[in-house]
Each structure stands twice: as structure tokens, then as C-alpha cells.
Amino acid sequence: MFRKLILSESLSSQNEMTLLTRCALALVISILTIGLSAALILSPKAEPVLAIEALDKLALSGVENPVTAVLLNFRSYDTLLEIAVLLIVAVTMSTPSNKQMNQSAADTSRWLSVNDAQFVHPILTALLRWLIPLGILLSGYLLWTGAYLPGGAFQAGAVLTGVGVALAVAGRHHFTWHLFIARFVLTVGLIAFVAMAAGNALATGIVLQYPIEHAGLIILLVELAATISIAAILLMLFTQITALPNTSERLKP
């Protein structure tokens, strides 16, 4: 089932399974699908007791957007662990990448450096002048309005990542991920979360319980840190996967 794995295109025509096993698999899965659908149709949906409770307690959560309230207050422990999930991937990929990738003498003593790339995308560079401030603005807006409207740390982080990706793809800028400052940016979200949990425990006696009067502000601060980390980690995933062993080949279509 997972014996054979193909990585490159040229070999993708090979099939691990015979036609017969594929048909058998399709049959089994369709039976499962039909059974699952039947179970869904036959069983009634539960009453939205929990939804009503969540909406009732919204006033106590410090934010008005119910999803943000769930993510950063009611079930903030899940969000904390989730940022840890992202951090795992970041740590795994954070090795100083292959030496040969930086023939263009990018400054690796800085987190974000400008290099003399052989190839700079002219249209993207022009676009970037508008894209970067716009992206940062949009990200800030999403973060801020996450308290009452759809949006929040994940969405803001994703937009910020988009800005970074545009910057990296345009060819002038280079990110170095094993420096202290970069490591700090990657971890700041989790640090803020853990610090908040500890601080709240001191203030209210219960881990992750916000003092009600300051809940909105603390949530915003934690979200800000989380946004920065999420954006940095997602950007890192992208740059570490794009960084080819030799840069000269990178932007060939």
C-alpha cells in the first residue's frame, strides 16, 4: 500500500497495484462511503446545545467574533498546541540549507538580506512596491477586526506569508532561518501563548483563564505574536522548499 513511492514525474506511469486490486479497493471504499452516508442520513443531528452555550458566554470572552472566542479563549489550549505543531515543522526544516545554494553571496548573517541575484523579476518587483504595504495593511486589518468580524491570527498570518512569498519569489531578497532573531520570530507565538497561560494562572489562579476586564487586550496581544509566528513559519516552509541547490536555475520557467 505504501511500499512504492515515486518522487519524480518520469516514473509516474508505473502502477503499484494491478487493475484487479484497484477495483477491489474501489469496491470496498464505495461500500464504506455508502455505509457512512447511510449512517449520516439515518442518524439525527444533535441539538446545538454547545453552540448556544458558546454564544451565551460570548460576552465574557472579550471578543465578539464567536470563532475567535473559541480559538483564543474557550479552546485556547488547542490553538496553543496547534502552534506547537507548526513549530515542529519549522524546527525540522531549519537546518542551514545546502552551502551551494548561496553562490550569489547573500548575507547570511541577517535574517532578511538583499542579494545581487542574477535574475530579478521586473514585473514582480514593480508590483511589490504596492503589494507589500497593502499586504501588511490587510494583515493588520484582519488581525484587528478578528475580534468582531471573520478574521484573526491565522488569516492575518497567511496574508503576511503571501507578502513574504512575493518578496522571496521576486529574487532580490533572501531569508536565513538559523539565526537567533529568526528563531525568536518563529517561536514568539508559542512563547506568548505559554507566557499568557502562566500570567493568567498568576492573575486568576487558573491556567489560560483571562481576567475578564483585560481579556480583549490580552487576546489581541497573543494574536499579534501568533500572527508573526504563523506568518514566519509558513514563509519558512515555502522558502526552504523552494531553495534549490543552485540558485541560477531557480527562476527558469
Place this chain on the structure above:
Amino acid sequence: MVIIVSIELWMDVLLAVSTVLLAGLTLAARNVFTAIVLYVCLGLLVTIIWVRLNAWDVAIAEAAIGAGLTGALLLMAWRRLNHPVIVPSKDAKDVS
């Protein structure tokens, strides 16, 4: 069973059917590149469904992360995997 003929319902049926078709096409694609492009389209289609289901937060995240960033990562990885390695890496060879 009463069939309610409303535009909204038909729109949802259309969305559902096209999502399923697109998912099938994505995995049936012979070419990996086609599969990636179709997957990104699927992500955008699903974003519309999230909006229909009143999940705006999820829709924004799906469009940005689920479709956009995942698509970009898959595309970049695909491009690199097809790129022959010129310089043999100095990383450890099999120890065993």
C-alpha cells in the same frame, strides 16, 4: 420527500456535484502538474461552499492557506523533484 425548487438549493447541488467531479478529475489526472492545478481549483470551489455554509473565517483561511499556499508548496516541490540534482549532496549516504 418534497423537492423544494429554490434557486439556492440548486446552486448548492451544482456546487456539490462539481466539487465531487473536480476531486475525481484531480486524482484521475495522469500528469502531476494538472493534478496540482486542479487541486487549487478544488480549493477555491470549496471556499465558495464554506461561504455557503456561513463559515467566513474558514473560507478566508482556506483560500489563503488551503488552496493558495498548499498549491504553491506542491508546485514548487513538484518543480524541484523533476529537476535533476547536479551537485551530489554531501549528506550522509546509507550507513546500513
Place this chain on the structure above:
Amino acid sequence: MTHDLLFSITGVVLIGIGLFGSVASTHIIKKLIAINIMGLGIFMIFLSTARHGMITDPIPHAVVLTGIVVAIAGTSLCLWLALKIHLLGEDTTEEVNANDV
């Protein structure tokens, strides 16, 4: 009501398609796409569960947001591993027999 059920069933079908693809396809990227499609199906069940007429349950929404982030983390870890293997050179298929040395 039928409205929610429609998308739940769509979700189930997506899961079926994804499950088949993740087992049957051999290319790493197609496997990952299949796994992601399966994830979409699960999210769809969660989100269609969240709709109760006028009330929208925020908990499945938060759950799905978390799920999306976890999905991209897993996907990129797999891609990175595939790239590392590719960069080690040699041939690109691998049949590790569980019984070999």
C-alpha cells in the same frame, strides 16, 4: 435540513475519493493531494454539522481552522522529506521491502 445533509454527503464522497487516491496513487504529490482532499471532506462534514438553521456553531469552525493549519504542516513536512531524498541523488523509486536487511 436537506441543505446540510447535501454537503455532508458531498464530504463523505470526497473522503472516499481521497482515501482511494491516497492508497492507490504512487506519486508522492498525488498521494498528498489525495490526503488533502480527504481532509476537505472531513472539514465539510464538520462545517455542515455546524449549521443549525439560524444558529451557527462556532466550535466546528475553530476545529476546521486548526485542521487546515495541521494539514499544511503535515503536507509540507512530507514534501520536505521527499525533497531531501531527492537531493541525496540516486534513483527516485524506492521499494523498501519490510523483510529486507
Place this chain on the structure above:
Amino acid sequence: MMSDLLTPLLLPLMVATPLIAALVSILVGSKRLRVGISLLFAILQVLIALGLVLFLSTYQSAIRYELGGWGAPLGIDLTVDGLSALMLMLSSVLVLVLSLYSSQYFSHQDSVRFWPLWWLLIAGLNAVFLAADAFNIFVALEIMGLSAVALVSLGGSRAALMSALRYALVGLLGSLLYLLGVALLYRAYGTLDLLMLSTVADHNPLTWVSLSLISLGLLLKTALLPLHFWLPAAHSSAPAPVSAVLSALVVKASFYLLMRFWFDVLSPATNEIGMTALGVLGAVAIIWGCVAALRAQRLKLLIAYSTVAQIGYLFLLFPLATASGSSMINAGTIAAVVYFILAHALAKAAMFLAAGDIQSYYGHDNINKLKGLVLTLPMAVATFAIAGVSLIGLPPSGGFIAKWLLLESAISSGKWWWAVIMLMGGLLAALYIGKVLSIAFNQDIDRPTVHRPAQNRSAFYGFTLAILAVFCGFNTEWVLNLLEVQFERPLMTSGGVQ
């Protein structure tokens, strides 16, 4: 009074400690500092777990902590009862010894990634053992799974990376199946809290389907026989301390969840056929794993196959837990399985550490080229032999107690044929361990080609674990008492079997 107020704080601390350790080890630049801080946190973690165990055994009451102060269905709770306290204790002791070992095993370059990932893995493990929320378990499983994959890939070789990739794919699929089960549960009952689910769950198709999906997902992660294909490669190509933790704790964490779901949360949806099927798969796993271990050419692969076999024993719990005709769950069987988990975790970790020493000394772990091993690495051979005693199930080891308890419940419930499988498994284990030892004691000595001086200290850690595996055969009373600490509700005695 003060202690009553502060004890519940130990639950969130148990998750926070490894997370903080991970953060610090990411930020700190020097290797020495990283190692020192890690050891400090490992000791701290043992103390916290000890505090929990002491509290539970003195007050005989389980603890529940409401994170954020919201309370169960809306917020997320952490819970600890006898079983989870025992698992936490086991994991923190093992982590301490393995951290000591790792402090010497990894060079500076590797340790940059090793320590953060190591601590994140442990955070995931602790979160699984403390979890009382179905979705929270998913996130904790992901932390555990992804960091385990990353740690396997630290091996760096092509084989290690390939097995890590396969492990990652299987892990993702398993988590998604689990998540699907949770989605169905939420649809049916409108709650994610395990305690609430266990009171409202009843016998209907949706519950049954979701139990099957959750089980399938967790079985993939536990590597029960037909789904074990990823385990031998992943466990045998990882660095030694990582192999140890994977075999000792990571597969056990998903088994722990299986136990929770079958005997506790969704017990009304279980049935005799499912229980027997799991038992049969377990029995096949015992025999097949042992045979594969006998045929293995590499020492680490042999140990990994032995894990496949030992996982099989754990699944004998399912058919043996209920006496036929009665709906009462046999507490003795649960205790036996918990003993298996303890004894196997310690013995297997010891074996992997010994194998790691052998591999770094010889530069390979090909069994046939290890003649005269006893002269070059006597400690490693002693570790292997003592741990082997526990795996075979000879007295006075922990493995013996485990098998004895399991045999007893097999005979008393009139299902003696399971006892035959167990005895056969013991015999086969004796064969593969004997095979290694006979080569180690062989007169013709194979001179190692790659000569790295043997480290007495690192050999000592494996030896300690092996001794612990034997030693845990002496304090049965205490473990059984601790296991009786449960929540005020039919936790493991509820009968859902028709």
C-alpha cells in the same frame, strides 16, 4: 489544604514543562547549555509525575483540571486517573534516562534539531495521556506523530528519510481517519468531551461507524499486524534514543487511546465480534512478529520486529477483558496489559540503547558479524540479555508478571487457547534472543572495522533500564492499587457487550 489547591496545577505543568524546554532549546545557542537545560527539565518532569502519582495513591481520587475555567463541553479539560498517571510516570522516567543517553549520543550539529523535537514529542505524549477532549487528542496526536517523523529523519540516511516519509503518510492518514470519527461523534452528540461522550453515547450506527474509524486510525498508528508495515523500517533506521522512545512510548500512546475508547468512552458501541477480531490480529502479530524477528539480519530490525510481536500481546486485552456471557470487565486483564506496557517499554528501550552502542562501536549492526561481542561490549550484551528475560517473560521480571496475569485471566475466563498463543510467543522470543546471545558469546571474534571507543556511561543507561524492567516485577501491589483510581462513574467496569 495548600497542596489540595496546588496539585491540580501539576496537570497543565506536565504539558507546559516540555513545551518550555522545547522553546528554550530552540533559542539557546550552545550545545552544553541546551543539554543542561534539557536534563534539568527532565528531572523536573519526573518530580511532577511523581507528585501526581503520590497524590493519586494517597487520596485515591482522580483529578480534573478545567483549562480557562470554562468547564467541559465548552472548554477543554485535562484529566488524570490511575492509568494515565502510571503512563505519565513511565514516560517521564524513560525520558529522563533517554535524555541522559542522548546528551552523549548526539553531536553538536544534530543536537540543534534533536532537543527541540525531542521535547515537542514529549509534550505531545503528555498531552495525549492527559487529554479529555476528542479533538484535543487529534492535535496532541499530530504533535506526537509529526515530531516522531522529524526525529526519525534525523538519521539522515536515505533509508531513514524514506521510512520517515512513509511513517508521515501513514500517520497523516491515521489522524484523518481519527478526525473523521470525531466529526461523526460531534454530529451525533454535540460534544467533544470524552466524559460527556461516555455518558451519552449509545448503541447506534453512527457511534459504531465512528468507533470503527477512530479504531482504524489508531490501529494504523499503533501498528497492529496488517497495518504494521511502516514500523520496522522507521523504528530501526532512527537514531537509538529515538527508536527507544518510539517503541517504548509512541505506539503505546495510541494503544492507550484505543483502550480509552473501547472500554470507556464508546463502550456501548463495542461488540464481541470486534473484540475477538482485534484479539485474533494480536495473536497473528505475536507469531508473525517473532518469526520475522528470527529471520532479521540486523539487530535493530530484530528489535523492531519484536515490537510488532509485543504489540500483539497488548491486543489480547480485547477478547480477554470480558468473560463470555458476563458484561463485567475483568480488572485483572487491564492490569496485565498495563504491566505489559510498563515492562515492554523499559525492556525495549534498554535493547535499543544497547543496539545503539553496538552500532556506534562496530559501525554496523549486522547480527552475523557480531561474534565475540561479549568481549568487546559486555555491558551491551548484559543489557540485551536482562531485557530479553523480561521480553520472554521469565520470572522475576515485569514481563513475567504481565504474562502471568494475562494467562490467569485467559484460564479463568475459559478462553485457554489464547494462553497457547502466549506461550508460543514466549518460546519464539526465547529463540530470537538466544540467537543473538549465542552469536555474542561465539569464540571467533569479529574485530570491529569502525572503532569508536565504547562509552561506559552510555552503556550504563541502557543497563539501568533493563534492571528497571526486571525490577517492576516486584511491586505489583502498588501498580494494581494505582490502577483502581478512576473517575466517579463506570469507567472500566461498564458493560456494553451484549
